[in-house]
Amino acid sequence: MLDEILKSIVEMEEEEAIKKAKEYLDGGGDPQKLLEVCRDAMGEVGARFEKGEYFLSELILGGEIFKQIMEFTLPKIKGESVKKIGKIVLGTVKEDVHNIGKDIFKVFAEASGFEVIDIGIDTPEEKFVEAVKEHKPDIVGMSCLITAGVTSMKKTVDKLKEAGLRDSVKIIIGGGRVDESVKEFTGADAWADDAAKGVRLCKQLIGVEG
Ligand code: B12
Structure with missing residues (x-):
């Protein structure tokens, strides 16, 4: 079937x-x-x-x-009244309008107990920074499917550094365009090209068994 x-x-x-x-x-x-x-x-x-x-x-x-x-x-898939274990600010990065994978990751993360604040697609770096200031998440998740988005992710990490917020969050990148070298280039903490793995890594990043 x-x-x-x-x-x-x-x-x-x-x-x-x-x-x-x-x-x-x-x-x-x-x-x-x-x-x-x-x-x-x-x-x-x-x-x-x-x-x-x-x-x-x-x-x-x-x-x-x-x-x-x-x-x-x-x-x-949505979990029922799962105990909240952490907060994620999630968006597809600037230049990139793909949202299907982001939306799937969001549901997986919510089903595992994360509160997810979805800030949309084609998200400017500043919008990530503002969302971190406003929501004080444990994790920032960036979705990226196209090559142009790689620079956007790096710029977002840099802006978070400039704003003095980098050390207050863990950063995970996901989507078809990410891998270990992109993680290194952007300065993120983890990467995942599937939602279930992404959720496991998020749990590890905040010290909950993944
Ligand atoms: C559907 C699609 C579109 C749709 C998007 C519809 C939508 N609402 O999202 C439309 C038609 C709009 C589109 C447009 C374009 N697309 Co397109 N698109 C695709 C396609 C076929 C599927 C993407 C998809 O939804 N996959 C399914 C999801 C479920 O997979 P996923 O995103 O990887 O998500 C999973 C994981 O990665 C993970 N995940 C995702 N996000 C996150 C985030 C975090 C934090 C974590 C932890 C995990 C996670 O969880 C998901 C579930 O496991 C891909 C091909 C591909 N192989 O991906 C091309 C593809 C991404 N597109 C491509 C291109 C070139 C374009 C266009 C430039 C085409 C054009 N000439 O205009 C435009 C770009 C527009 C823009 N500025 O973004 C290229 C990108 C190449 C590149 N390296 O840059 C691809 C790879 C096709 C190809 N092989 O050439 N596209």
Whole structure:
């Protein structure tokens, strides 16, 4: 079933993909596995885009299909009245408008007991700084899927330093464009390219068993 869902998304069969995803969940399927498969499908859509086989219209439609599936899948992951263990200010960085992965990470983090303050997409460095001043989070999470966002992340870390706030927070970066070298370059404390791993790292960063 999951293979069929993946294929339907990659082939842009919108109605079919949504119908099968609903059937999978109605049959007791695992919502996290469903999201992982959707993400793999988006990886393939992205690869076809890169090869010139797909165009921007397919990126948009792929994103739309994923968002529709997310709408009925994420509520099944939300934790119920979990004890709060920490606070995260989360945003997609400046220049970058991708929000699907950020939104998934948010739900995973909330389900594990984090309070998440979502400051949106294409977020200027100053907005992160203001949010840290206002909300005093334990962690700042930055989502980044495109190369242009790497500089934005570094600038955000630098602005937090300038404002004297760097040592009061842990910083985690996530999304398809991050890895160990990006972590080193930006001066973040941790990186993750999947939501579950990201939540585990966040727990470790604040000294809660991950
Ligand atoms: C859908 C999509 C779009 C949609 C976005 C819709 C939306 N509302 O988000 C639209 C059509 C708008 C779009 C636009 C563009 N896109 Co686009 N897009 C994609 C695509 C196919 C899927 C992205 C996605 O949603 N993945 C699924 C999610 C679930 O995965 P994820 O984001 O990685 O998130 C997971 C983890 O990383 C983690 N996570 C995410 N954030 C965070 C944060 C923290 C703190 C933590 C801990 C974890 C975490 O949790 C998630 C769940 O596990 C990717 C291909 C790809 N392989 O990613 C290209 C891709 C990202 N896009 C790309 C490009 C080039 C563009 C455009 C420039 C195209 C253009 N010519 O206009 C524009 C850029 C606009 C901009 N300024 O941002 C390139 C980027 C290349 C690069 N290195 O810069 C990619 C990689 C495609 C490719 N292979 O070429 N895109």
